[in-house]
Amino acid sequence: MTSINLASRHGEALETAASVEGRSLWQDAWRRLLRNRAAVVSLIILAVIGLLSVLGPYALPWSYDEIDWDHIEALPPSLELGHYLGTDYVGRDLLARTLVGGRVSLTVGILATAVALIIGVTVGAVAGFVGGRVDQILMRFVDLMYSVPLTFFVIILMVLFGRNFILMFLAIGCVEWLTMSRIVRGQTLSLRNKEFIEAARASGGTTAGIIWRHIVPNVLGVVIIYVTLTIPQVILLESFLSFLGLGVQEPLTSWGMLINEGAAEMEITPRTLFVPAVFMTVTLFCFNFLGDGIRDALDPKDR
Amino acid sequence: MVKSGIHRLGRQGLMWSYLARRLAMGIPTLWVIITVCFFLMRLTPGGPFDSDAPVPPEVLANLRARYQLDDPLWHQYLSYLWNLLQGDFGPSFKYQDFTVTELIAQGFPISLQNGLSALLLAVFIGVPMGVLAALKQNSPRDYTVSAVAMTGIVIPNFVMGHILILVFGVWLKDTVFSLPAGGWGDGGLAYRVLPVIVLSLPFIAYVARISRGSMIEAMRTNYVRTARAKGLPFRTVVMRHAMKAAMTPVVTYLGPATAFILTGSMVVETIFQIPGIGRYFVQGALNRDYTLVMGVTILSAALIILMNLLVDVLYGVLDPKVRYDQH
Amino acid sequence: MISVPSSPVLEIKNLSVQFATPEGEVQAVSDVSLSVNKGECLGIVGESGSGKSQTFMAALGLLAENGTAQGEVLLNGVDLLKAGERKLTAIRGNKIALIFQDPMTSLTPHMRVGRQLTEVLMRHRGLNATEARDGAIAMLKRVQIPEPERRFIMYPHELSGGLRQRVMIAMALLCGPDMVIADEPTTALDVTVQAQILDLIREVQDTLDTAVVLITHDLGVVAGLADRVAVMYAGRIVEQGGVRDIFYRPNHPYTRGLLECTPSLDQVQTGKLLTIPGQPPDLQNLPPGCAFHPRCVHSSERCLAERPVLSAASHNGQKACFLSEGQVSP
Numbered sequence: 020m021t022s023i024n025l026a027s028r029h030g031e032a033l034e035t036a037a038s039v040e041g042r043s044l045w046q047d048a049w050r051r052l053l054r055n056r057a058a059v060v061s062l063i064i065l066a067v068i069g070l071l072s073v074l075g076p077y078a079l080p081w082s083y084d085e086i087d088w089d090h091i092e093a094l095p096p097s098l099e100l101g102h103y104l105g106t107d108y109v110g111r112d113l114l115a116r117t118l119v120g121g122r123v124s125l126t127v128g129i130l131a132t133a134v135a136l137i138i139g140v141t142v143g144a145v146a147g148f149v150g151g152r153v154d155q156i157l158m159r160f161v162d163l164m165y166s167v168p169l170t171f172f173v174i175i176l177m178v179l180f181g182r183n184f185i186l187m188f189l190a191i192g193c194v195e196w197l198t199m200s201r202i203v204r205g206q207t208l209s210l211r212n213k214e215f216i217e218a219a220r221a222s223g224g225t226t227a228g229i230i231w232r233h234i235v236p237n238v239l240g241v242v243i244i245y246v247t248l249t250i251p252q253v254i255l256l257e258s259f260l261s262f263l264g265l266g267v268q269e270p271l272t273s274w275g276m277l278i279n280e281g282a283a284e285m286e287i288t289p290r291t292l293f294v295p296a297v298f299m300t301v302t303l304f305c306f307n308f309l310g311d312g313i314r315d316a317l318d319p320k321d322r
Numbered sequence: 323m324v325k326s327g328i329h330r331l332g333r334q335g336l337m338w339s340y341l342a343r344r345l346a347m348g349i350p351t352l353w354v355i356i357t358v359c360f361f362l363m364r365l366t367p368g369g370p371f372d373s374d375a376p377v378p379p380e381v382l383a384n385l386r387a388r389y390q391l392d393d394p395l396w397h398q399y400l401s402y403l404w405n406l407l408q409g410d411f412g413p414s415f416k417y418q419d420f421t422v423t424e425l426i427a428q429g430f431p432i433s434l435q436n437g438l439s440a441l442l443l444a445v446f447i448g449v450p451m452g453v454l455a456a457l458k459q460n461s462p463r464d465y466t467v468s469a470v471a472m473t474g475i476v477i478p479n480f481v482m483g484h485i486l487i488l489v490f491g492v493w494l495k496d497t498v499f500s501l502p503a504g505g506w507g508d509g510g511l512a513y514r515v516l517p518v519i520v521l522s523l524p525f526i527a528y529v530a531r532i533s534r535g536s537m538i539e540a541m542r543t544n545y546v547r548t549a550r551a552k553g554l555p556f557r558t559v560v561m562r563h564a565m566k567a568a569m570t571p572v573v574t575y576l577g578p579a580t581a582f583i584l585t586g587s588m589v590v591e592t593i594f595q596i597p598g599i600g601r602y603f604v605q606g607a608l609n610r611d612y613t614l615v616m617g618v619t620i621l622s623a624a625l626i627i628l629m630n631l632l633v634d635v636l637y638g639v640l641d642p643k644v645r646y647d648q649h
Numbered sequence: 650m651i652s653v654p655s656s657p658v659l660e661i662k663n664l665s666v667q668f669a670t671p672e673g674e675v676q677a678v679s680d681v682s683l684s685v686n687k688g689e690c691l692g693i694v695g696e697s698g699s700g701k702s703q704t705f706m707a708a709l710g711l712l713a714e715n716g717t718a719q720g721e722v723l724l725n726g727v728d729l730l731k732a733g734e735r736k737l738t739a740i741r742g743n744k745i746a747l748i749f750q751d752p753m754t755s756l757t758p759h760m761r762v763g764r765q766l767t768e769v770l771m772r773h774r775g776l777n778a779t780e781a782r783d784g785a786i787a788m789l790k791r792v793q794i795p796e797p798e799r800r801f802i803m804y805p806h807e808l809s810g811g812l813r814q815r816v817m818i819a820m821a822l823l824c825g826p827d828m829v830i831a832d833e834p835t836t837a838l839d840v841t842v843q844a845q846i847l848d849l850i851r852e853v854q855d856t857l858d859t860a861v862v863l864i865t866h867d868l869g870v871v872a873g874l875a876d877r878v879a880v881m882y883a884g885r886i887v888e889q890g891g892v893r894d895i896f897y898r899p900n901h902p903y904t905r906g907l908l909e910c911t912p913s914l915d916q917v918q919t920g921k922l923l924t925i926p927g928q929p930p931d932l933q934n935l936p937p938g939c940a941f942h943p944r945c946v947h948s949s950e951r952c953l954a955e956r957p958v959l960s961a962a963s964h965n966g967q968k969a970c971f972l973s974e975g976q977v978s979p
Contacts, residue, residue, distance in 0.1 A: 553742035
């Protein structure tokens, strides 16, 4: 019986060990996400809707505010007239309006979420990292804000200051940042005490350097999840405001406004309600599936 | 059964003092809200009488005097606060024959009933849905529940409201399934069905989701494993050991849920033309009816604060580890 | 301790357990056979992932949703793997009881300790609340918990780790089971408390003549308590035998490695702690041949090609290795 060289044995074992460490956290998460069919489909659909909203109106024969003077009534879809999904009760092309509405809704969604992101991450990170009195004060403030019926205030603001596009996403952003700050604070707190921060400190890192190079990448994951889940909330809130008549000004339109208009015509032409409703609902579904998928990919527990 | 005397009393005593402290903290919050609201409304351009057709000057002067709009702002503020303490929200600017207190007294019970019904539906339908889904993970049952829950969360209540009105109020109008398309009538059941359903759907969905998630986690704990290893029948393990942990996130959710129900009522009451405080708020905001808007806002804020407090106390009852002296 | 062989309480024959995971199937236990006799203490030794716990979870039907088991598990002649859930719940806590590793998380936090005890008696013995309470308090006394009436109404978080583990033991003994399976009963406890718990287990075994299965990674625990030992690696038994035989004349390189890794006070101080080289086995990608060979100092080409099966060892037990005792422990 020959005895195999001990050194080569060990070498082999060590090499196998090294190759196992190779994949980073992000690559692992990406692979897991790709395996989630619902999330992948959602991502594709969202991309399609996004592209359609931005580029679609240029490709269509009718623009969103153009009235078809020959047909001032609600038409069923007709290819020859160029109204692929028909017209609304005034004679404007429904598809064009829906796509433009999509532009507005998605833009508000992204911008307001960006506002919420900036405020929320700042407050949360500072509270979590600095800790102590600052943390206590900030979190007291957040708790206070939770007790306030913020939507009421948004409505009041919109009423008082007019239907200003910029004001709208600022106001909505101010409502949504609370949850973001809590999450970021939680994540920062748990990270702060982890050993690798101590190690970074020990090897001479500055506070700012530590925040940038160690904390931010780890917080990023959680933030991405909540951004994906906040955008649909914002779109819902915006459409709610539009429903109340507090949304964007004519002739601009958003999904919420279209739904509102469509609802008024619902008995005669349900199409005017369903088209924007379906677009919006599908978008919201996809954001939610995607957000769930990202959450599972970054933190796999058997769901 | 011997009660461990001092231990029990101590904990209960702590609980009452916690309650008192929380109530005390709620009052300044409320006050801040009142103040911000007040000054926000008064300091912005445009007044309640601007939008309509021009009012003859004498009538205008009378109105302004009646509503004290000519007094200095501080004076208005203080007298408002004074009246508040006596339960007087002031006269409505729009519905000039009514005081806000009267309007609220009319509208609040209706909204309250609908809101409570919605919350009850959320718990009694949502929890079983979530729990049953959790117990058979990744089964068709589970996927159905998740899909239904997702739908409830994603479809906005005004879309759902219109669709249901279309279906039950128009298409099925002449069948036995017909339901009134709106209005409150005598407050009979037929008028409540659709609004309450529409109001409750997102909450049923959220509660189902939450309880599913927490039930899955509870079933994975070591102590549920022990309970199973003891030979207890499955139902006992679920109901007696796992359920409590599964319920706590649902209870926590009820606090913010109150706020959402209030905003949901705005939509539902507007679509279904129900004379509740949600609709009054919307009308008030659009008409710049200062006192009405403030009245509803203050009431809502008070409700939310109260509900959050109740939830925290309930939480302590459910979880024996919670200590009231740490807050 | 017992020289006269008595009939086995539990017989496991060719048990295999797999788990279906998104990354593929994981073979946690492969072809394990063992038996436990009345009044004896069988120690199961292995690393995390060796399959030692899952063997017994499978035996009692407590596997996770994605686990499946094949083979036979005979409790007094009845095959538990084929038994319905009803029968199994009647057996668990009653004829076979489990004690788990972490008393901190193994007791239901929102239920009083007493209730968690009485529910067992009420379920298996049909006692009413008062009778159950008396029985529970008596058992708390038996496991030497001071002031049992006071502890009875407490919540788990109000007790110390050692007391909680005693409660777990009490819970297991309430129905006078034929067998107790203790899964790492002392791992989560302080060293001093460990000794007390082990003494308690030994005492229970002596007085009640219960069969005990002691699952652990700690050889010291096994040395003090077990009569026989089974060593597991990568889901298989690699060596079985009497405790003294295993300790003094290990036939398997892994067993020898484990023994050498445990530092002792009278060891010659060489300045280095001994370890078994290499990585724990990846249960999804087991190497061909012997699962231990990548880490084995004595491995040969035969070990790569052929998997050794259990055969007679130089002591009265078995080993799964091609080497002889002399080659393993010269």
